[in-house]
Amino acid sequence: MSVSRPGKSSSIAQTPAGSITSPQAQARIRRRQQVNRLFAFLTFTPVFLALSLLTVLFFDVLTDSVSWQIVEPRNSGQSFALSQAFGSRAVIRLELLAQGKTSEEIEAFFADAEALRKFKARNRVELMWYTADGPFRWIVSNSRDKRISDIGLFEGWGQRQELLASLKEGQSLYLNPWFDFSFFTKNASRTPIMAGLSSAFFGTLWVIGLVILISLPLGVGGALYLEEYAPDNRWTRLLEVNLRNLAGVPSIVYGILGLSVFVRLLNIGPTVLAAAATLSLLILPVIVMASREAIRAVPTSLRLASYGLGATKWQTVSKVVLPNAVSGIVTGVILAVARAIGETAPLLLVGAAAFVPYSPNSPLSKYTVLPIQIYSWVSENDAEFKHVASAGIIVLLIVLLVLYGFAFVIRRRFRRNW
Amino acid sequence: MTQTLAKDHQTIRTQAVAAEQAAIGLADFNLWYEDFQALHNVSLSFPKYQVTALIGASGCGKSTLLRSINRMNDLVPTVRVSGGVHYEGVDLYDPTVDPVEVRRRIGMVFQKPNPFPKSIYDNVAFGPRIKGYKGDMDALVEKSLRSAALWDEVKDKLKQSGLSLSGGQQQRLCIARAMATDPDVILMDEPTSALDPIATDRIEQLINEIKDNYTVIIVTHNMQQAGRVSDRTAFMHLGVLVEEGPTDQIFTNPKHQMTERYISGHFG
Numbered sequence: 001m002s003v004s005r006p007g008k009s010s011s012i013a014q015t016p017a018g019s020i021t022s023p024q025a026q027a028r029i030r031r032r033q034q035v036n037r038l039f040a041f042l043t044f045t046p047v048f049l050a051l052s053l054l055t056v057l058f059f060d061v062l063t064d065s066v067s068w069q070i071v072e073p074r075n076s077g078q079s080f081a082l083s084q085a086f087g088s089r090a091v092i093r094l095e096l097l098a099q100g101k102t103s104e105e106i107e108a109f110f111a112d113a114e115a116l117r118k119f120k121a122r123n124r125v126e127l128m129w130y131t132a133d134g135p136f137r138w139i140v141s142n143s144r145d146k147r148i149s150d151i152g153l154f155e156g157w158g159q160r161q162e163l164l165a166s167l168k169e170g171q172s173l174y175l176n177p178w179f180d181f182s183f184f185t186k187n188a189s190r191t192p193i194m195a196g197l198s199s200a201f202f203g204t205l206w207v208i209g210l211v212i213l214i215s216l217p218l219g220v221g222g223a224l225y226l227e228e229y230a231p232d233n234r235w236t237r238l239l240e241v242n243l244r245n246l247a248g249v250p251s252i253v254y255g256i257l258g259l260s261v262f263v264r265l266l267n268i269g270p271t272v273l274a275a276a277a278t279l280s281l282l283i284l285p286v287i288v289m290a291s292r293e294a295i296r297a298v299p300t301s302l303r304l305a306s307y308g309l310g311a312t313k314w315q316t317v318s319k320v321v322l323p324n325a326v327s328g329i330v331t332g333v334i335l336a337v338a339r340a341i342g343e344t345a346p347l348l349l350v351g352a353a354a355f356v357p358y359s360p361n362s363p364l365s366k367y368t369v370l371p372i373q374i375y376s377w378v379s380e381n382d383a384e385f386k387h388v389a390s391a392g393i394i395v396l397l398i399v400l401l402v403l404y405g406f407a408f409v410i411r412r413r414f415r416r417n418w
Numbered sequence: 419m420t421q422t423l424a425k426d427h428q429t430i431r432t433q434a435v436a437a438e439q440a441a442i443g444l445a446d447f448n449l450w451y452e453d454f455q456a457l458h459n460v461s462l463s464f465p466k467y468q469v470t471a472l473i474g475a476s477g478c479g480k481s482t483l484l485r486s487i488n489r490m491n492d493l494v495p496t497v498r499v500s501g502g503v504h505y506e507g508v509d510l511y512d513p514t515v516d517p518v519e520v521r522r523r524i525g526m527v528f529q530k531p532n533p534f535p536k537s538i539y540d541n542v543a544f545g546p547r548i549k550g551y552k553g554d555m556d557a558l559v560e561k562s563l564r565s566a567a568l569w570d571e572v573k574d575k576l577k578q579s580g581l582s583l584s585g586g587q588q589q590r591l592c593i594a595r596a597m598a599t600d601p602d603v604i605l606m607d608e609p610t611s612a613l614d615p616i617a618t619d620r621i622e623q624l625i626n627e628i629k630d631n632y633t634v635i636i637v638t639h640n641m642q643q644a645g646r647v648s649d650r651t652a653f654m655h656l657g658v659l660v661e662e663g664p665t666d667q668i669f670t671n672p673k674h675q676m677t678e679r680y681i682s683g684h685f686g
C-alpha cells in the first residue's frame with residue numbers, strides 16, 4: 001500500500017532496506033509485471049489454440065452433417081406436416097395414400113410383416129428441416145431416388161430462392177439433417193441415404209461392455225496385488241517399469257498380438273470377443289496404473305486404524321482401501337475405456353469388418369464399431385457419405401462426452417477430503 | 419546431545435510392579451529395523467487399570483515400543499524382535515498367537531485423529547462388524563460413544579461423516595472406536611499433540627475416567643500431561659529404558675541424572 005503513498009512511507013525508505021520504494025524498486029516492479037504478463041500470454045496461447053481448434057472441429061462436423069439436396073423422388077414426392085403424423089408408421093400410411101393406395105390395401109400391407117420389412121429396407125422416413133412446402137416436414141425417401149445435387153448448409157441457404165426456382169418438374173428440394181432418428185435405427189448400406197450406424201453403435205456397446213467386464217477385475221486385481229501384496233523387490237520394480245512401457249506401446253502392436261493369439265491361436269475368429277480381449281490388453285496397463293495411483297492415495301493412517309481395530313489384511317483392503325479408492329479407479333477406467341472406444345487400428349487387424357449390416361447378438365458375432373464405420377464412410381467415393389461420416393462423428397463425440405461427464409460426476413460424488 | 423548411556427544400562431526401578439498386578443510385561447525385549455536396533459533389552463511392566471506414561475526424546479523408540487505391544491510392528495516387513503511381551507500369561511510373540519486377535523484386545527489411538535471417511539456410527543461399528551459382532555449394534559455404539567464422552571455432542575448426527583467433527587471430537591471418536599472392540603488395554607501415541615488446549619483437557623479427563631476399566635499406556639512429549647494423567651512413568655533414551663517408577667517419584671525425585679535433565683527440559 002505504501003508504494004502509492006511515498007510521503008507516508010518516507011521513514012521506511014530511509015531504513016537500511018530503503019529501496020522498498022525507491023525509483024529502482026518501481027522499475028523492478030514494472031519489469032516483474034512485464035515478465036508476468038509475458039508468461040501469462042505465453043501459457044494462455046496453447047489453451048486458446050486448443051479451444052479454437054476444438055470449436056472449429058465441432059462447427060465443421062455439425063455443419064457438414066446437414067446438406068441441401070435436389071432429388072427426383074421415386075415415391076409420391078409429397079411432404080407431410082409435422083402435425084399430421086407422429087411416428088414412422090403414420091408417415092408411411094400417408095405416403096401410401098399419396099401413392100393412391102386404398103385403405104384396404106394399406107391395412108393388408110401393414111398386416112404383412114414381410115412386405116413391411118422390404119419397404120423399410122428400401123425407404124427411410126425423414127424429418128427434413130426444410131422442403132419446398134415449408135420447414136420441418138416428413139419425407140419418405142427411397143434408396144433409388146435420383147440425387148441431382150448436394151449443396152452445403154450455408155451455400156444452399158444463400159441460394160435457396162434460386163434453387164427453388166430452378167426445380168424442374170418432378171424434382172424436390174430438401175434440407176436434409178443426416179443426423180436424425182433413423183440414422184440410429186438403420187444399419188450399414190451402400191446407399192448414403194439408407195446408411196445408419198445402428199450396427200456400429202451396438203457393436204461398440206458390445207465390445208466396450210465386454211472390455212469393461214474383462215479389464216476391470218483384472219486391472220483392479222493387478223493393482224491391488226502390486227500395491228498391497230507384492231513384496232518390494234527387484235521383480236516387482238521390473239514389472240512396474242514394464243507396465244509403464246506397455247502403456248506406451250503403439251496400439252497396432254496389440255492388434256498383431258490379438259490377431260495371432262485370440263483370432264488364430266485360440267481360434268476365436270474375427271468376433272466381438274476377440275476385439276474385446278485385444279482392447280482389454282491394450283488398456284489394462286492404463287487401468288492398473290490409474291488404480292494403483294488411487295489405491296496409493298488412500299492415507300496410511302486409515303490402513304493403520306483398520307489394522308489397529310483388529311482387521312485382517314483382506315478386511316482392510318475390501319472395507320477401507322477399495323471404498324476410498326473407488327473414485328480414482330472409476331475415473332481411470334472410464335478414461336481408459338474412452339481410449340478403447342476410439343481405437344481403430346488394432347480392430348482392423350483382429351477383424352472388425354467395414355460393412356456389417358446387422359448388430360451383434362453374442363460375443364461370437366461379427367461386428368463393426370463406430371470409428372471403423374466412420375473411417376469406411378470417410379473413404380467412400382460418393383460425396384454424400386461425407387455427411388453420413390459427419391453424423392457418425394457427432395455420435396462418437398457424444399458417446400465420449402457422456403463418458404467424460406460420467407467420470408466427472410463420479411469424481412465429484414466420491415471426492416474425499418482427508 | 420552429550421549424554422551417553424551404556425548399552426547394558428540397568429533400568430532404575432522404583433517400586434517395581436508386582437508380577438500379579440501387571441496387565442502387560444516386556445521381558446528383555448529387543449527390536450531391530452533391518453540392522454538398526456531401536457529397542458535394547460527393555461523390561462517393563464504395565465500395571466492393570468493404571469495409566470503408564472512413556473516419555474523420552476524424539477526418536478528414542480516410544481512409538482516402536484507401543485506398536486510392539488499390539489504387534490502393529492508386524493506390518494513393517496524389516497522388523498525383527500527378540501525377547502517377549504507377556505499378556506495374560508501368553509507370550510504375544512509366540513508363533514501360535516493370532517496378531518489380529520491381539521489387536522482386538524489391545525486397542526490403539528494414533529497421534530493424528532484418523533476417523534474413516536464414513537459416518538460417526540459406522541466408524542464406531544467398524545471394529546465390532548469386522549469381528550462379526552451379533553448383538554445390539556445401536557446399544558454398543560451408544561455405550562462406546564458415552565465411554566468416550568462424545569455421545570451428547572453427536573447423538574443427533576450419527577449419520578454425519580466422522581470427518582465433519584472438530585479435531586478433538588475426532589480424537590474422542592477414535593477412542594470410542596477403539597473401545598467398541600472391547601479391549602482390555604488402550605495404547606495412545608501422543609493422542610493430544612494435534613489438539614488445542616481445551617480439546618487436550620477433554621481427552622485428559624477422559625483418560626482419568628476410563629482407567630477404572632482399561633489399562634492405558636500413553637506416549638507423550640508433554641511433561642505436564644504425563645504428570646496429570648499417569649500413575650507411572652517410564653523414561654527412555656535411544657532405545658534404552660533408563661528409569662521407571664511412580665510418576666510422583668520420577669518427577670520429584672528422579673534417580674538418573676538424564677531423567678532429571680529431560681524432565682526439567684534441558685534436552686529432548
Ligand SMILES: Nc1ncnc2c1ncn2[C@@H]1O[C@H](COP(=O)(O)OP(=O)(O)OP(=O)(O)O)[C@@H](O)[C@H]1O
Pocket residue numbers: 451454456474475476477478479480481482483494
Ligand atoms: N519403519 C521404520 N523403519 C526403520 N526405522 C524406523 C522405523 N520406524 C522408526 N524407526 C526408527 O526407530 C527409532 C525409534 O522411532 P520411534 O518412532 O519409535 O521414535 P519415537 O520415540 O516415537 O519418536 P517421536 O517422539 O518422534 O515419535 C528412530 O530412530 C526411527 O528412525
Ligand SMILES: [Mg+2]
Pocket residue numbers: 480481482607
Ligand atoms: Mg512416536
